[in-house]
Amino acid sequence: MKRVYPRALEALRSVSRHDFVSGSDLVPSITGHSIPREETVSHILSLLPEIEPDQVVMHVGGGSGYLAAVLSGLAHRVIYLEKNAVVAEAARERFFRLGMHNVDVLVASAEDAPEPDPLCDLVLCTTFITERHVLARLVRQGGHLVCLEGRAGPVPSLAMFVRREAGLERVRTLGWVDFNRNVEQILIDQGLVDDKILAEAKAEAAKQNCRLLEVLRRKLNLEEMDLYRSLASQRGMTFTDADGILPELHPALFRRFSRTFLDLSRLIPIAEEDGRITVVTDDPDARTDQLERLSPNQVVDCLLVTPTDFRRLWSALDLTAKGRNFVADHGPGPEQSDHANGSTDQLLGNDPKSKHVSPYLVSVYEAILLDAVSEKASDIHIEQYGDRIRIRLRVDGDLHDLPQYQLSPREIKGVINVIKLRAELNIAEHRLPQGGRSRLQLGDMAYDLRIQTQPSLHGEHAIIRLLPQTGRAMTIAELGMSPMIGARYQRLLDNPAGLVLVVGPTGSGKSTTLYAGLQTLADDGRRKVITVEDPIEYSIDNIQQTRVRSEIGFGFANAMRAFVREDPDVILVGEIRDQETALEAIRASQTGHVVLSTLHCNDAVDSLQRLYDLGIHPNSIAGELLAVIAQRLAKRICKHCSQPAEPDPVILSEVFPDGPPADFRCFEGAGCDKCNGRGTQGRVAIVEYMEVDSDIRNAISSQPPIGELRWRALDAGLVTMRDSALDHVIEGIIPLSELPRILPRERMAPEVRGGRRSQQ
Known part of the structure; x- marks a missing residue:
């Protein structure tokens, strides 16, 4: 490689690339072309004709401004040309801040750029231009144009042309220019890591014998999909996912190559057509040159997937191969x-x-x-x-x-x-x-x-x-409850004693809601919490968790009797299934403990009938019950593709028999790659909340019919599931179409409270 002449080397050393490394202004559009590595700039300077101090130079595709800043130390005047206005404005601010007053910033494409006065002695174009003749009008007679040619890949060639009367005359190919940045450099340029974090991650990766990128992803708490999509963009690769590839895999192509070679190269061949082999990798720095040598006369296209999808594709192809061998052999x-x-x-x-x-x-x-x-x-x-x-x-x-x-x-x-x-x-x-x-x-x-x-x-x-x-559950704040109900739930946990029930059918998220309360208590650390569960669904640090062992006669009731002698503040019983467990839960709350548990029933008021059926005296229920939370799970609208929706008139007529409010609105998910086209991502609890006050205590003690008990609860301020669901619909958290899934038909409309319809 040619050595950089002294003036160019001095200009390169006088500019710190770090001053041009991304901030929030450049991250979306930064590439290896817009902010080349110092080694790449040095190589370009060694290929260019020597720039004299009185010359005018233009840099087309200025990007971050780093290369133009280096050129400003060599030429009398530098014209920076960039079509992205945001990037150009950020570069202008940097030039001004660094005192580079001989750099003029032009925001335009190469086709629309005005002719400079005087014309340029040298035009350097580091972005791909389809029609290079549009640059000829910017160069003086006898001046030079240096631009990229060949395939628009990470290692294109740089060619030099001279301006003659007849137009541009090709002089020669100057050499290859590698604009590639490895993953470490990309993450530094995006401001995600610095040299210290990178060094720590390398040491951790070596110690754990795992890949550096995986360590960095964990340390930075980045979403795998978002990280790899961003890296694909930076490397000029196509990002894809396993779901679209799995049905089209070609096991015969996979078997053609050595398994060891593919594993070490982090490559999976997935398709072959018209002289092209398509491979996927989970390594943005993966090289395909060896595969190209193994497949002469074929072009290799490389797609990027996440490590999880890479393992899925490998497993699918590996299983197909093993299955064929298995059938053949056995x-x-x-x-x-x-x-x-x-x-x-x-x-x-x-x-x-x-x-x-x-x-x-x-x-x-x-x-x-x-x-x-x-x-x-x-x-x-x-x-x-x-x-x-x-x-x-x-x-x-x-x-x-x-x-x-x-x-x-x-x-x-x-x-x-x-x-x-x-x-x-x-x-x-x-x-x-x-x-x-x-x-x-x-x-x-x-x-x-x-x-x-x-x-x-x-x-x-x-x-x-x-x-x-994970050693950690969701907290109350992370559950997605309304702020009012979340605050009331938090207050229940601070009570000195009493019984709190979370009810609903199997799979309605009851345990998740209870664990959120436990996690909040664990984070607080002032109260001792003991649980008895069957089985232990989530392990939570700083909570004493015990598993039921019915085979040796250790059930919920046995655990409760033992727990009250261990000085706990809060006791969680996985489920109240029988009279014995229900009685022990009531007794524990009577002796100064907050008891949390679940019941299988449909709504908050039905839980009272369930306790009656278990043989618990109405006065005991009235005296110890603090609140009942009934819940269902509804699909959450994907936040990445949420959009206003036209409400279904059938559902609307059920929810608002007298007509919807004038300002009613709802939302839906359009479907995107983040949610696999479903329009929803994750679920949220829709709750019915009944706090037991003096009116409800009196009603419980008198044990009226369940219908009468419900309207008394409504008059006392019962927050119905319909109310909660509609709040989530209006706020754009769940779609209107979820209401028939979580509400029985008779609860879709406003309920009658004490003989009159409730307010909508």
Whole structure:
């Protein structure tokens, strides 16, 4: 490489690149071309003809202004040309702040740029121009144009032209220019890290034997999808996701290359067409040159995916290959004997006498778990209907299929045996339901897996619930309750004694709401909290958690009797299922403890009838019950694609029989890549809140019919689920279409309170 002449080297050293590194003004549009590395600028200066102190130089595609600032130390006048007005204004401020008064800033495209007076001795263009002749009018006779040519990639070539009467005359190719920045440089340029943070992350990555980018993502608390989409933009790569690729994978192409080579290169070939091979990678710095040498006469297109999606794609292709080998090696043919079939059963894990399980089947199970984690699923459903196998995930309350798993009935039996072995269940038992648990560790994230197997007409089904174990639950503030109800819930936890119930059907988020209260208490640290649960769904630091063990006679009631002797302030009982547990909960609250628990019933007032049915005296309920929170979960509108919506007239007529308010509004999600086109992302609790005051206590003690008890609660200020849902609709948190899912038909309209319709 040519050496930089002394004046150019001095100009380069006099300008600090750090002064031009991004701020909030440049992050959205910064690239390697707009803020080249110092080494790249040095290389460009070595290729250019020597710039004299009396010359006029123009830099087209000025970007951050770093290269123009270096040129200002060489030329009499520098013209900075940039079409992005925001970027250009930021550069103007930097030039002024650094005292570079010989730099003129022009905001225009190359085609629209005015002719300078005088014309330029040198025009340097570091952005790709389709028609370079438009730059000729900016150069004096005999002056030079230096611009990029070749493919618009990270390593284009730089060519020099001279202005003649007839136009531009090509002189020669000056050399290649690498505008590429690695991930570390990109993160520094975006202001996300500095040299100190980078050094710490490198040390941690070496110690943990993991990738630097993963350590940085954790330390900076960045969303994986957002980080990799940003890096793809910076590297000029196309970002994609596994969901769109999985149905179109080409296993034969994957098998053509060495597994070790692909793993070390962090590349997965996914398609081949018209002389082009498409690969995906989760390494923005991945190189494809070796793959190009292995595939002569073919162009390699590289797409960027997240590490999670990379593992999903690898697992899908790996499973396909293992499945083919498995069938070839062990699949029973028509001529095989019963002994051969028995051997196949052992390899599949279908022989209860054998603990050997095929690695292929283990891989299938682990791939399903990985898909569930990446989709943020709450449950996995593995089902068999005759010869048809169905694997579904529950995401935000809805089930959807995983079509990439085309398994036979024989294979699914083996997968269910893998599940049973992991959960320490009896693999020989196929007639009775079984329940167990196991754990999953993915990087630094652990999951508790609650497993249930269920016999059915065509074979066993398996249901797996995934519970992330972070050592921390949501707080009350993070639940999404209205500020008023959130404040009341917080106040309940500060009471010296009493019973607080959270009620609703299975899967309505009761435990999450209770855990939010526990997390708030754990963060406060002034009160001792003990729980008894079946099972422990979330592990929370600084909370004493105990698991029910019915096999040795340790149930909820036994735990409650023991807890009151341990001087707790707050006791959580996982669920009140029977009279004995209900009585112990009442007694604990009578002896100076706040007791939190759940009940399975439909609404706040129904919980009172449930306690009556358990044999609890009405006066005991009236004296100890502080409040009841009933809830359902509604889909949350994706915040990235939320937009105003036209309300469904059928739903509107149910909610407002007398007509909607004039200012009523609602929203919906249009569907975007953040929510996989669903328009919703996550769920939020819609609550009914009944605080027990003196009027309700009197009503509870007299044990009136449940209908009368409800209108008395309404008159006493019951916050209904309809009220909460409508507040969330108007605020744009949930769509109007969720109301029929969470409200029974008779509760869609305003309720009658004491013989008159409530206000809307």
